[in-house]
Amino acid sequence: PVTFYTYMNERTSDGYRDNARSEYSAQYFSGSIDLSPSLRLRGQVGHSTYVYQLPGPLSDAMFAADPTQAPRSRNYYNPDITVPALSLDWEGREGTKLTARLSAVLGPRSSVQFVGLADRPDVADPVTGQFASRQVDIDRYNSYNAEFRFLRPWRGGGLDHTLSLGATASHNDTHRKQQGVGTTGNDYDLTVGGGGFGRDVHYKTVNGAVYIENLFRLNSRWSVVPGARAELGRSRLVGRLAYYDPADTPTRIDHKYPLIGIRTSYRSSVRTEFYGGWSQAYRPHIMMDVLPANELERTDPNLDDSRGWTLETGVRGSIGARVIYDVNLFELRANDRFGTVLRTDTDGSAYLFRTTVGSSRTRGVEASFEAHLLQIGGVSLRAHTATSYFDGRYLSGTVASGGENIDIRGNRIESVPEWISRSGLAIDGEHYSTNVLISYVSDSFADPLNTVDPPPNGTVGVVPAYTVVDLNAALQVSEWLRLRVGVNNLFDEQYFTKRPEFYPGPGVWPSDGRGMQVSIELQR
Numbered sequence: 001p002v003t004f005y006t007y008m009n010e011r012t013s014d015g016y017r018d019n020a021r022s023e024y025s026a027q028y029f030s031g032s033i034d035l036s037p038s039l040r041l042r043g044q045v046g047h048s049t050y051v052y053q054l055p056g057p058l059s060d061a062m063f064a065a066d067p068t069q070a071p072r073s074r075n076y077y078n079p080d081i082t083v084p085a086l087s088l089d090w091e092g093r094e095g096t097k098l099t100a101r102l103s104a105v106l107g108p109r110s111s112v113q114f115v116g117l118a119d120r121p122d123v124a125d126p127v128t129g130q131f132a133s134r135q136v137d138i139d140r141y142n143s144y145n146a147e148f149r150f151l152r153p154w155r156g157g158g159l160d161h162t163l164s165l166g167a168t169a170s171h172n173d174t175h176r177k178q179q180g181v182g183t184t185g186n187d188y189d190l191t192v193g194g195g196g197f198g199r200d201v202h203y204k205t206v207n208g209a210v211y212i213e214n215l216f217r218l219n220s221r222w223s224v225v226p227g228a229r230a231e232l233g234r235s236r237l238v239g240r241l242a243y244y245d246p247a248d249t250p251t252r253i254d255h256k257y258p259l260i261g262i263r264t265s266y267r268s269s270v271r272t273e274f275y276g277g278w279s280q281a282y283r284p285h286i287m288m289d290v291l292p293a294n295e296l297e298r299t300d301p302n303l304d305d306s307r308g309w310t311l312e313t314g315v316r317g318s319i320g321a322r323v324i325y326d327v328n329l330f331e332l333r334a335n336d337r338f339g340t341v342l343r344t345d346t347d348g349s350a351y352l353f354r355t356t357v358g359s360s361r362t363r364g365v366e367a368s369f370e371a372h373l374l375q376i377g378g379v380s381l382r383a384h385t386a387t388s389y390f391d392g393r394y395l396s397g398t399v400a401s402g403g404e405n406i407d408i409r410g411n412r413i414e415s416v417p418e419w420i421s422r423s424g425l426a427i428d429g430e431h432y433s434t435n436v437l438i439s440y441v442s443d444s445f446a447d448p449l450n451t452v453d454p455p456p457n458g459t460v461g462v463v464p465a466y467t468v469v470d471l472n473a474a475l476q477v478s479e480w481l482r483l484r485v486g487v488n489n490l491f492d493e494q495y496f497t498k499r500p501e502f503y504p505g506p507g508v509w510p511s512d513g514r515g516m517q518v519s520i521e522l523q524r
Helices: 060-065
Strands: 002-013 022-036 039-054 075-091 097-113 135-156 159-181 197-217 222-241 252-269 272-283 297-299 306-319 323-344 350-376 379-396 398-401 404-407 419-428 432-441 466-476 481-488 515-522
Touching (some): 350 398
Parallel strands (some): 323 398
Antiparallel strands (some): 002 022, 022 039, 039 075, 075 097, 097 135, 135 159, 197 222, 222 252, 306 323, 323 350, 350 379, 419 432, 432 466
C-alpha cells in the first residue's frame, strides 16, 4: 500500500514588541510504499521560511522603562531551509532490522541589519536626512548526510540480548558571506554595493563515524549496555577576509576521536529501577569559533575540538498507584573550552588570541514527580513537577578583559541558572481538563567573568530570576468539536531570559507579556 501525509502552514504576527512583525510559511510532505512485506521505502521533504523584523536589543534602563519598545526598525532575518530525506527500511525474521537513510539541509539564512549595541540609536543623519547603510549577511547551507543502522536481537545463556551497530557519513559546505554594505532603506532588501562582502568564506567538513553497542541481560533484573564510537573527519576553511592575512587563519581542523560509554539498569522490584551511565563526548569547533572578528584577533593554528564526559546515576519508579518519580544525579565535564586570551606580538602590540582556555564542571540533580492527589467520580486532581539544580563552575581558564587576562577559576558558567522548576496542578474530567503551570528560573550570569552590574549597553550582567504562570483548558463540546483556550504569562510578568553574545544581538531581549490563544478542533 501507498500512504502519504502533507500539510501547509501560514502565519503572520505583529509581535509583542514594536517593530517585531513576522511572516512564516511551511510545507511538508511524506509518503511511503511497501515494496514487499518486509521492505518499505519512505520519502519526506519539509520546507520552512520566515521573515522576522528584529526589534533590536535593549539596555537595562530601556527594559525598565518599556520592555515593548524597539530601538531598531530596519533589521530583518530570513532563513529559507529545505530538508529532504529518503529511507529504506527492512525487517527480517526474529526482529532483525536494517535502515538506510539519506538526508540533506539546504538553503540560505540571510539578514540585513543596522549593527550596533542597544545604546547606539539608528537615526537619520540630521544634515543629509539619510540613514546609515545596513550590513548584509548571507549564509548558504549545503549539508548531506547518509546513515546506516542495523539492529539484531539474539539469545545467549537463556536470555534475550540486542546488538546495534551503524555508520554515518556527512559532507557539509557552509558558504558565509558577511559584512556587505547594504541599502539605507527600511524594507527587507539584500542588495549589496559594489564593494562586495568583507567576508566570503567556505567552511567545509567531511565526517564519518561507526558505532556499536550491545544490550546484555545479565539476569531478568539487570542489564548492561557498553558501546563505542569512532569519529574521523576534517574541517577546512577557504575564502577571503578583507581585513585579515589568510596565513594567520587555521585552514584545517582534524577530528579523530574514539568515544566509549556504558550504561546499566537494575530493577530491584516491579516498581523500582536503578540506572546509571558514563560516556565520552566532543564538541567540534564551528565557523564562529574559527573566524577572527576583526584584524585585532588571531586564531590558534593548532586549534583542537573540546572534549568531555557525562556521568549520571538515578532511580525511577512508582509509589503505589498514585506517585510516579524519577530522580537523577549527574556530572558533566567539558575540557578545552573555547575562548580568547590577550597576547603581545614581537613588536609589542597586543592582540586577542582565539584558542582553548580552560575547563568546566557542572553537577546537579534532576527530579520529576507526578502524584494523583484526588479522585471523585470522573474527576481527578494531579500535581506534577520537574525541578533541576545545577552547579556549573569553571575549573580553570582565563578571559581577556580590560587589557589583561583574568582568571575565571571558580566562576559560575554563563547562562546556567542554579534552579529550573516547572510545577503545576491539573484537573481532568470526563469532558474537560485544566492545567496551571508555574515556571521558575533562578538568576544567571551572561559572561564567564560573572559581571553583576550591567554596562549602559546591557551586553553583560545578571539575568534576573523570574516566575511565569500559564493556564490551559480544554472542553469537549460534542463528539466532533473540541475547544482549547490558553493564557501564557497569566500575570503579565516582564522578564528576559538571555543577553546573547551574538544573534540576535548583544543586550536584553524581552520575553513576551500576557498572551491568549483559542483553538477549535473538528474531529470525525
